[in-house]
Amino acid sequence: MNLKIALVGNPNCGKTTMFNALTGSSQYVGNWPGVTVEKKSGKLKNHSDVEIVDLPGIYSLSPYTLEEVISRNYLLNEKPDAIINIVDSSNIERNLYLTTQLLEMGIPMILALNMTDIIRKKGDIINLKALAKRLGCEVIETSAVKSEGCVEVAQKAIALAKAKQKPTPLQLFSTEVSETLKQIESTILESKPVEHADFYAIKLFERDEKAIEQLNLPDSALKKITALTEACEESMDDDSESIITFERYQAIGRIVSDTIKKKASTGMTTSDKIDRIVTNRFLALPIFAGIMFLMYYVSVSTVGAWATDWTNDVLFGEIIPPGVEGFLLSIGTADWLNSLILDGIIGGVGAVLGFVPQMFVLFLFLAILEDCGYMARVAFIMDRVFRKFGLSGKSFIPLLIGTGCSVPGIMASRTIENERDRKMTIMTTSFIPCSAKLPIIALIAGALFPGSVWVAPSAYFIGVAAIIISGIILKKTRGFSGDPAPFIMELPIYHVPGVKGVLIHMWERGKSFIKKAGTVIFVASIAIWFLSSFNWTLEMVDTGDSILASIGMIIAPIFTPLGFGSWEFTVATITGLIAKETVVSTFGVLFGFAEVAEDGAELWPMLQLSLSQLAAFSFLIFNLLCAPCFAAIGAIHREMGNAKWTLIAVGYQTVFAYVISLIVYQVGLFFTGNGFGFGTIVAILMIAVLLYLLFKKPAMQKKQGQPLTAVKEV
Incomplete structure (x- = not known):
């Protein structure tokens, strides 16, 4: 049984380093079909039947950049058996924005909390069990630079893929928004059987043109979805995309505050001190x-x-x-x-x-x-x-x-x-x-x-x-x-x-x-x-x-x-x-x-x-x-x-x-x-x-x- 595992994460989260640690020299570099964005894949070391695909670094699954479109299409159409979501633990709140979107796709997923060595030096404490419970997926600490936790993450991803264990659905949105999304999802499923219907419901609520094009729903369904969206927008006095973004970050903020104890800042970080010199206007x-x-x-x-x-x-x-x-x-x-x-x-x-x-x-x-x-x-x-x-x-x-x-x-x-x-x-x-x-x-x-x-x-x-x-x-x-x-x-x-x-x-x-x-x-x-x-x-x-x-x-x-x-x-x-x-x-x-x-x-x-x-x-x-x-x-x-x-x-x-x-x-x-x-x-x-x-x-x-x-x- 051949398995495909996708590496997904923000730019500069250590994704490439993780990919190198998992695949070693067995890498294949080309371009995604029809586009000029680099495609990297390789065999997991000691597992010739497991392919690791390094997706382009992205901040979200919204179709604003070519990289986001490629990553989203791969996850929806190629159907990887599991996702390893690499999260930069030193900037976890921003990274979790993508994480919440990935969890909504219903693909078996494990979260690799990367750069934890930096967090330890800062004195911050992350409650892994509480974070895993709130996100509905397993969380493992890693340091890709030091090759710590990489093998464990890959093994867990393989186990999840074989068991087809999907993450627990998140409860991120307010009652009114959640109700609207349920009605949109029902409208989609009434029109045609669709995989990842809950994910598409959010995208249609956000008026995502590529999602609308991919689903190709009948006009009657689209009119009903538009009416539901407009009603929610009028009630909440904001546009639909802003509503989703705001509530997503609100939920992430609550998760972070409940699971991470940050040490009080004592001054500039080492990076700040270095940048005072190397990015100085004159030097x-x-x-x-x-x-x-x-x-x-x-x-x-x-x-x-x-x-x-x-x-x-x-x-x-x-x-x-x-x-x-x-x-x-x-x-x-x-x-x-x-x-x-x-x-x-x-x-x-x-x-x-x-x-x-x-x-x-x-x-x-x-x-x-x-x-x-x-x-x-x-x-x-x-x-x-x-x-x-x-x-x-x-x-x-x-x-x-x-x-x-x-x-x-x-x-x-x-x-x-x-x-x-x-x-x-x-x-x-x-x-x-x-x-x-x-x-x-x-x-x-x-x-x-x-x-x-x-x-x-x-x-x-x-x-x-x-x-x-x-x-x-x-x-x-x-x-x-x-x-x-x-x-x-x-x-x-x-x-x-x-x-x-x-x-x-x-x-x-x-x-x-x-x-x-x-x-x-x-x-x-x-x-x-x-x-x-x-x-x-x-x-x-x-x-x-x-x-x-x-x-x-x-x-x-x-x-x-x-x-x-x-x-x-x-x-x-x-x-x-x-x-x-x-x-x-x-x-x-x-x-x-x-x-x-x-x-x-x-x-x-x-x-x-x-x-x-x-x-x-x-x-x-x-x-x-x-x-x-x-x-x-x-x-x-x-x-x-x-x-x-x-x-x-x-x-x-x-x-x-x-x-x-x-x-x-x-x-x-x-x-x-x-x-x-x-x-x-x-x-x-x-x-x-x-x-x-x-x-x-x-x-x-x-x-x-x-x-x-x-x-x-x-």
């Missing part, structure tokens, strides 16, 4: 900049660099290529096959895999920052900056997600209600360096700027600056003008990250990178090898006479003003549209990563001979800011909804990248003593245009946006 940005600088410096220039140097120089330099070459020669393979394997596959894929250690170090830092609660503060900090330039702090959430991959970052823009802000966020999300761009950053930093501490971190800040500049420019156009949407978010309590959860997050991100190297980059490397080894008559030739060279030479003059007008760097930039890692794999194939040239030069020295530092930095900037990979462009098209806006987004990104790279290179040439030429004049004109766009009056006057409200867990 917040320098601290954030320092953290990001340190993260990229350690990942790219120190710890990550040492591991990458060994991988490149030893594993893919002294061990694999000579070993494979010796084996191929011993079995007498053809020259073209030797070249394909050594130059194409090992050279291309190996050039990318060489940067895996740096990727894992970066992912480790990101997982720690996310798990401890700091990344939520970053959105709060950046809202202050973004709002001054016409963007909401909500726009920074997709940017945070985009540090892993631009595709889910672009998808996350769906949480932005304001259509103008949403489109602008989609257009600028890929400016933030994603994991696929890290090999480019590491390659340029290592090969052209050895020992430099500023090149790798500057890539992140260039992306942030590009977003701010774009925000100012776009907000002054008619299509994007208007007030930024207010941003209300929850700041979770700081806690020490769980080792297991952090490692799982790191591995999941790293695994997807390695998987891409073994699939997309593998195929791309073979294609690049073929195009760089054969001419148009399919004769094997030197690279300079190949199909790839002939194509690159036609396009290369476009990039000459940017300092990298050779055909090799041109085709590397273009192949980056397949996947940004392909830029590095292209160099690996063209410059013989796996094959030592006659003069003893390998990939990094070959790059040093091909580019100046200024041209290399221009190349880096262009590839950071230009059109993203095809997968991200596809995500832009899905989120924009039409080809016109997709072309506008990709066109803007590419033109913006070209202008910034041109300015950096041409102005850099002037200041390094290379004279004043036509390129300098063009760069000055571009600067003048940018300044005009930055300081011109907006197309429409707009009022000052609402400031961010940060809701802290207490």
Whole structure:
């Protein structure tokens, strides 16, 4: 018998940590059918017949967000055998709002009272037996970070599912409201047999359009329900949804006061004290900049660099290529096959895999920052900056997600209600360096700027600056003008990250990178090898006479003003549209990563001979800011909804990248003593245009946006 158990809870309640504790590495990540919200599921450890489904974090079962719709539809339509409702015990009153709605669905349920270690430190006492009795379901204390109580919760959920033990119905509402809900429920059942009729009765009373659509009741039943609702509204002098919300919170307040004894507050919490520093109006940005600088410096220039140097120089330099070459020669393979394997596959894929250690170090830092609660503060900090330039702090959430991959970052823009802000966020999300761009950053930093501490971190800040500049420019156009949407978010309590959860997050991100190297980059490397080894008559030739060279030479003059007008760097930039890692794999194939040239030069020295530092930095900037990979462009098209806006987004990104790279290179040439030429004049004109766009009056006057409200867990 296969069982499905759903994990449901508010954002930042520890749900993901619980999911990781229950499933370990047996996780499957995809998207919910027809939508771009991430779907996570996995097998319960030591129970191959039990599937754990991690539903999106939600605050209620009202259909206001895509996440709420997905979670509700899953519970109603997929019919999980049990629910584990994770509740943040440090903010129990707010969390129980969702709990009461889940209990009304009549699905076997157990409540995991999470983060109880924080409650103990505060000195609060929760009467578990009394709470379980009032809610009508079992309650178990857990600490997902420490893996305490997780196994017990899962075992209880399995027992409830097998016994089909439904929770005891709650008595939350006043007599008048309860009577109205009973009549609505009777009206529904008179029309058709409906599962979860009591849940639907509340939703119809609230005039929930999706519930009305799902039930498809006859007009006579709907008219009767409307009359019952209006009568109750008139009697209580309030709208139906407000009535339900008010009475639900009243009942929750009574439950909390009867079952929880809170210790009198003696002052600020540890989280409050930390926030006085890290979210301080003057210190917040320098601290954030320092953290990001340190993260990229350690990942790219120190710890990550040492591991990458060994991988490149030893594993893919002294061990694999000579070993494979010796084996191929011993079995007498053809020259073209030797070249394909050594130059194409090992050279291309190996050039990318060489940067895996740096990727894992970066992912480790990101997982720690996310798990401890700091990344939520970053959105709060950046809202202050973004709002001054016409963007909401909500726009920074997709940017945070985009540090892993631009595709889910672009998808996350769906949480932005304001259509103008949403489109602008989609257009600028890929400016933030994603994991696929890290090999480019590491390659340029290592090969052209050895020992430099500023090149790798500057890539992140260039992306942030590009977003701010774009925000100012776009907000002054008619299509994007208007007030930024207010941003209300929850700041979770700081806690020490769980080792297991952090490692799982790191591995999941790293695994997807390695998987891409073994699939997309593998195929791309073979294609690049073929195009760089054969001419148009399919004769094997030197690279300079190949199909790839002939194509690159036609396009290369476009990039000459940017300092990298050779055909090799041109085709590397273009192949980056397949996947940004392909830029590095292209160099690996063209410059013989796996094959030592006659003069003893390998990939990094070959790059040093091909580019100046200024041209290399221009190349880096262009590839950071230009059109993203095809997968991200596809995500832009899905989120924009039409080809016109997709072309506008990709066109803007590419033109913006070209202008910034041109300015950096041409102005850099002037200041390094290379004279004043036509390129300098063009760069000055571009600067003048940018300044005009930055300081011109907006197309429409707009009022000052609402400031961010940060809701802290207490």
